Amino acid sequence: MPGSSRGQMLVAAALILGLFVMSLLVAAYQTHALFLQARSVVPREVAGAITADFNRALATMLALATRSYYDHSRFSDFTSRFEEYGLIPRDLESAKAVAYRYLNEWIKVQKIVYAEYGVQVSWQLCASPLPRNPQVYAYDLVFLYWNRTLDYGISYGASYACAQLQLNITNIGFYHWTSNSFIGLTLIIDDVIDQEDKIQIKITVLSDNGTYYGLLLVKGSVEVYLLTDDMWEKAQTKDVTYEGLGRYTIAVSKDSQKSAREVLVVVSDDRGILVLARKEIRGRGGG
């Protein structure tokens, strides 16, 4: 019948049209998904870059605090630039105040640089136990724990900064990223041996969370001071050997006329963080 065949044609046409529209929608969706995949902002890399720079900012402020506290004028190329921030030589509290201001300014820079990603970034204080000395916590942003003697006579020094970074990248739906930054340097004097013509010092250097620091000879520095006649004198370093796992042996010259009672070791890593530890010198007889 002519009427029913026209109806069948209409139904068939509507079905074909529907399939065509649906395939168009699927194609459009796939193109959009492919575009998003191909043009992604790579949140992992962005978050990684911001976190790495926060660690650098924290390390720089720790370096500033340690250098100013140890010898402000000697490192004046660095320390004097922060005097207008309120840095006072040998004053840890002023160094902490400078670090607060600097980190807040760093936050402001991040918001400007990453504005197109809708970055929201902030930081807060945190606390973390010191490597090889878990009873003691680093807190209050910058924490110096120098020239200490632990149980069993272990000579120990630590310089640490601890803060938590909080990050959102709102334009790509990346929220609640937090990262605890624990930055610093640990120095342990394992042994000091008085020999005929030299003094041998065995030390262990750890970085950040207790990672062995093996770059002391390449990028860091080490200085040794001897206490003779109630005065600290810089010793002439004859040799430094890296023995792996963060352990070094330092040989320094000794003055045969004077008898040194104590040794002070000052270590700096490649980020400029200083740490100090001191230990009494063991006699040649092993006493």
Place this chain on the structure above:
Amino acid sequence: MRSIYLREVGDLRRLAYNLLNNLAEAGVFERVFDSARSGDIGWEGRLRMLVAANLPPGLVFRMEIYNVLILGDGTVQLKRLDGGMITNMNPGVDLSESEAVHYTLVCTRDPDSVRGEILYILLVIGYAG
């Protein structure tokens, strides 16, 4: 007729961030900044070679480096350090399917004279169109 295909330029961003992280870890930008401040005119060429050597062949790039200055009233100012020479693009060649990445770097390595300064680095990587 030019073929129509889509390159995944998200990979370019990953590549750019990895490259910048590696250069930062090696302390390259501190030395570059120190050279730029001391008036050394060759630093842009050296950095161009370093970046070009670390990118796969066929990619072109342009890098801009700024010193971030924070003024007394808290405003942030960007002072461009380079003269537009950190690029391997020939004049008149356009970038196609390019990606720009932003990177900030707090100078932590030696020398002491640059420690604590903040740099802003803009790296554009793409294909010559």
